[in-house]
Amino acid sequence: MTTPPPMTELQRESRMGGVGVETDREIPQVDLSDFEARRGEITEALWTAATEVGFFQVVNHGIDAATVDRAFAFAREFFDLPAEVKGTLPLERAKNAGWESGTQVRPSVGTPDRKESYQMTRPHMAALYPSEEQLPGFAEFMDSFERRCWELAMRVLSCFADRLGFDRDFFARAHDPESDTYQSTLRILHYPALPPGVAADPGVWRAGAHTDFDCLTLLFQRTGQGGLQVCPGRDLDAPEWTSVVPSDDAITCNIGDMLMRWSDDQLLSNFHRVRMPGRGEYTGPRYSMPFFAQANREVLIETPQGTYPPITAADYLAERIRANYGTPKG
Numbered sequence: 001m002t003t004p005p006p007m008t009e010l011q012r013e014s015r016m017g018g019v020g021v022e023t024d025r026e027i028p029q030v031d032l033s034d035f036e037a038r039r040g041e042i043t044e045a046l047w048t049a050a051t052e053v054g055f056f057q058v059v060n061h062g063i064d065a066a067t068v069d070r071a072f073a074f075a076r077e078f079f080d081l082p083a084e085v086k087g088t089l090p091l092e093r094a095k096n097a098g099w100e101s102g103t104q105v106r107p108s109v110g111t112p113d114r115k116e117s118y119q120m121t122r123p124h125m126a127a128l129y130p131s132e133e134q135l136p137g138f139a140e141f142m143d144s145f146e147r148r149c150w151e152l153a154m155r156v157l158s159c160f161a162d163r164l165g166f167d168r169d170f171f172a173r174a175h176d177p178e179s180d181t182y183q184s185t186l187r188i189l190h191y192p193a194l195p196p197g198v199a200a201d202p203g204v205w206r207a208g209a210h211t212d213f214d215c216l217t218l219l220f221q222r223t224g225q226g227g228l229q230v231c232p233g234r235d236l237d238a239p240e241w242t243s244v245v246p247s248d249d250a251i252t253c254n255i256g257d258m259l260m261r262w263s264d265d266q267l268l269s270n271f272h273r274v275r276m277p278g279r280g281e282y283t284g285p286r287y288s289m290p291f292f293a294q295a296n297r298e299v300l301i302e303t304p305q306g307t308y309p310p311i312t313a314a315d316y317l318a319e320r321i322r323a324n325y326g327t328p329k330g
Contacts, residue, residue: 021241022240022241022242023240027242027244028045029057029059030042030046030058031059031060032060042159043163050160050267051268052232054230054255055252056253057244058152059251063152067148069248070145071220071289072287072289074142074188075190075287076190078188079287081134085130086101086116089128089129095124097124097125098118115189115190115206115207115274119185121182122143122177122184123181123182146186146291150177150184150293153184153293154171154175154293156253157171157259160263164263171293171295174296175215175296181297181314184291184292185292185294186290187289189287189288191206191227206276207274209239210271210273211271212254212257212269213292213317214256214257214258215255215293215294217256218251218252220289220290222248222288223246223247225282225287225288226281227274228244228288230271230272241273254272256269258313261307262301264305264306297313298313
């Protein structure tokens with residue numbers, strides 16, 4: 001089978017911009033406690049969730065609440081910086097590092113997401129962190145938090161490696177954080193509050209429907225700050241959207257396009273979006289933090305069953321970015 005042209009996926013995404021139907025469904029929750037002792041049980045639960053739904057939550061994941069709280073506190077402090085300060089740290093899209101506001105246009109809706117974001121990709125942060133005077137302790141803490149996210153992501157991916165016939169450390173080597181070709185990214189997001197008395201327009205999204213380009217996404221959310229919806233099964237003909245209840249304790253995870261390809265399409269990369277608040281819902285600012293596990297640039301994505309031709313992770317991501325956003329600059 002040959003690789004479908006980039007526009008094929010783009011056309012699929014462009015069909016996901018409608019309101020669709022909202023349906024209550026259970027998002028699988030996987031307990032990671034006693035990980036090594038329960039590895040077989042956990043692997044089965046993760047595999048079932050990833051092959052049948054593509055979205056799941058993990059609890060007892062090993063990143064303590066105080067650490068997550070501090071990361072969110074730093075995120076708020078960063079976004080509270082003056083725009084002229086954040087503007088000195090501009091997004092370099094080709095390196096996936098830096099700050100942007102209202103520039104991400106999803107093909108599904110054709111309008112900019114209603115948010116600002118700041119991407120942290122280790123090898124490219126030398127001139128893109130705020131200074132110690134501007135935000136004391138931010139760079140050091142976020143580096144350590146990113147490493148905790150990497151460790152958790154590799155633990156989950158090691159279970160998928162077992163089931164795909166790779167050795168247990170296969171994905172950890174493919175996402176080597178010590179390499180200058182490392183391209184996994186920690187991202188902090190801020191969705192501004194709705195002005196008092198302003199209702200959200202139907203069909204206007206905080207983030208339009210999309211899939212992630214990576215292998216695995218870990219998403220940290222805050223209790224009460226909802227809006228994330230998922231479309232299990234990549235249903236394109238009659239999209240049914242399910243709201244994911246945010247929790248301080250659970251990390252919401254989803255499979256990305258890169259791992260779907262790497263697994264010969266066994267693991268499902270699903271569409272998701274962030275809707276605007278409805279009547280009677282929380283309309284204040286929304287913060288979230290995704291960690292995107294993306295294989296190092298030179299790593300060759302070769303599928304166990306040979307469904308797709310080999311491609312480097314760098315070429316794969318460049319292909320996906322070109323399809324959605326044109327040729328990256330910077």
